[in-house]
Amino acid sequence: MSLLPLHLLGSPVLRQRSHEVGAVDDEIRRLLDDMYETMDAARGVGLAANQVGVTRRIAVVHADEDRFEMIDPVILENDGRASAEEGCLSIPDVYGDVSRPERIVLEATDRHGKRFRKEATGLKARAIQHEIDHLDGILFLDHLSLVKRQMLLARYRREHKDETGFIKEVQAESAGRE
Numbered sequence: 001m002s003l004l005p006l007h008l009l010g011s012p013v014l015r016q017r018s019h020e021v022g023a024v025d026d027e028i029r030r031l032l033d034d035m036y037e038t039m040d041a042a043r044g045v046g047l048a049a050n051q052v053g054v055t056r057r058i059a060v061v062h063a064d065e066d067r068f069e070m071i072d073p074v075i076l077e078n079d080g081r082a083s084a085e086e087g088c089l090s091i092p093d094v095y096g097d098v099s100r101p102e103r104i105v106l107e108a109t110d111r112h113g114k115r116f117r118k119e120a121t122g123l124k125a126r127a128i129q130h131e132i133d134h135l136d137g138i139l140f141l142d143h144l145s146l147v148k149r150q151m152l153l154a155r156y157r158r159e160h161k162d163e164t165g166f167i168k169e170v171q172a173e174s175a176g177r178e
């Protein structure tokens with residue numbers, strides 16, 4: 001397994017709609033292993049494939065002590081509404097309150113090529129929706145008001161003005177998850 005470099009805000013791949021996977025093969029399973037490892041090292045609750053430069057509909061989630069991959073995910077049901085703070089491994093140190101459906105039913109393919117369904121609420125439901133957004137080229141910033149988004153973006157650009165390029169190497173860490 002290996003750590004994959006993360007694409008940060010500004011990388012065009014974060015704005016692309018990712019392609020369906022269909023059949024799951026060893027190459028996809030290797031990518032999943034690397035994505036889990038990268039998510040853990042970066043201490044995220046989720047990671048979408050385009051965040052590591054691969055425009056396929058694949059994401060991994062580790063939230064509320066549930067750890068799973070979703071390939072070609074779709075949301076079958078959603079209800080309620082909840083607002084909570086979100087961040088993103090591709091937009092370091094930026095956080096904002098996002099309103100989303102509170103409960104969802106997910107359908108996706110697992111690493112063995114089997115479709116499964118999962119009901120989720122709270123943080124897990126939020127993480128699933130955040131990752132599926134990534135697969136459609138949507139970032140959590142897009143859910144904020146224009147004023148709030150511009151404020152956060154201005155601060156982000158100020159704090160990252162010395163960085164060149166949109167790729168960040170993830171360091172292996174033994175520290176606990178956030």
Ligand SMILES: [Zn+2]
Nearest residue numbers: 087088089090
């Ligand atoms: Zn994200």
